[in-house]
Amino acid sequence: MKLVVLGLSLSSSWGNGHATTYRALLGAFAARGHDVLFLEREAPWYAEHRDLADPGFCRLEYYPDLAGLECWQDEIAAADAVIVGSYVPEGVSVGRFVQAHAGGLVAFYDIDTPVTLAKLVRQDFDYISPGIIPGYDLYLSFTGGPTLARIEREFGSPAARALFCSADADTYRPIDVPKRWDLSYLGTYSPDRQPALERLLIAPARHAPDLRFVVAGPQYPADIDWPDNVERIDHCPPADHAAFYSASRFTLNVTRADMIAAGWSPSVRLFEAAACGTPILSDAWAGLDELFEPGREIIIAETAEDVLQALGQDSAALGSAARARVLARHTAAHRAAELETYLA
The missing domain is CATH 3.40.50.2000 (Glycogen Phosphorylase B;)
Structure with a gap:
């Protein structure tokens, strides 16, 4: 399938745990034969600390601002699925754009679920809001357990499913080094x-x-x-x-x-x-x-x-x-x- 992901960062792991999570997940997803495009919002603090210039397993492209997403409208419309991640800058507007133009399934991937829900209770809607949650066909959650039922019950998600983080077994393995x-x-x-x-x-x-x-x-x-x-x-x-x-x-x-x-x-x-x-x-x-x-x-x-x-x-x-x-x-x-x- 063709998958488009709009996430916080794939290029830089500086100050965030999203990059390694996306790298492991999307690398393994591509290895199953799927085509992946990752769209990353340009940010100077990530540009200064990029540690993955060319992922190899997917296309990595950048957009400067919300208006710049219009250049990717056709890719979003043609994708079998589009995923918007947590902490994406102007994420509510990005979500509305994706929901308006996607031709396939749309999903939200929350790598910060408890923080997100606490922000929603405080009416802090910088990357997700109650108004757009029902518009996502799927809510992929970093958190499992009773939280999944809460996302469906209180916020109207059609389907909340646990998608925990993971480890890339090829990268994370024992290394023979002295104990420091x-x-x-x-x-x-x-x-x-x-x-x-x-x-x-x-x-x-x-x-x-x-x-x-x-x-x-x-x-x-x-x-x-x-x-x-x-x-x-x-x-x-x-x-x-x-x-x-x-x-x-x-x-x-x-x-x-x-x-x-x-x-x-x-x-x-x-x-x-x-x-x-x-x-x-x-x-x-x-x-x-x-x-x-x-x-x-x-x-x-x-x-x-x-x-x-x-x-x-x-x-x-x-x-x-x-x-x-x-x-x-x-x-x-x-x-x-x-x-x-x-x-x-």
Whole structure:
């Protein structure tokens, strides 16, 4: 089939988790024989940090503004399906344009579902609004569980379906590198994730000066008091993710408040780290135990003491079990097959 995707970014992973999610999903979707066009809104902050100039698996094109989408009207009309992603600039107007001109199925792919629903409650409609949700034939949600029924019941979606993030098994795999850190964290700064990061990484670092920690990701405020044994990396591009995780004895997953409240909202980093065979410590949320078995495939940590106790354990079996779970259920190939089924 011919698929057109209008997403936040495919070209740049700087400051967002959308790019690696789209790359894995669409690469696997194209491998199933489909034709994909990705339309990305030009943005200077992504243009300065592009780490995928030519995807290879799809056409990547840019449009300067809403009026520039008119150049792609014929492609949108001829597509079997058109997907508009969350956080697309002027997403409500983009959605209206797509719904007006698409000749095939139209879908919304929400990689931020709990955040989106909280914004809708606040009447913050920068990329989606209650008025256009019923016009999407399909609402693909980063979040599963009870949230899907809520999207249909409260917002009038004809069909809400879970499409979790995934890991590209060819890219995310164990790499034979020396262990540099006892605990790592990879993620862009977020104010509502920071308290958990303070509790589950910074506090343990203060209590264990002999251990080594690292936080990789942009936009962290300059006034954060990092302990001496916490290394900072401003940006770790996707090409370096597998080596980053493989150099970590454990890695940390912390979750935004809206996503904890909704549950069933696994970060793409969760699957990527597990695919690398890296043992994961995570905060707790409903639905996590349906993805990874606590104690065997993942360790739930609520306090600094929990973290320090886990860091004293042998981690090899945990990482291997988590990798096996991802390879069995959560690769990009699995998600591409799910997407194909939903669209069909």
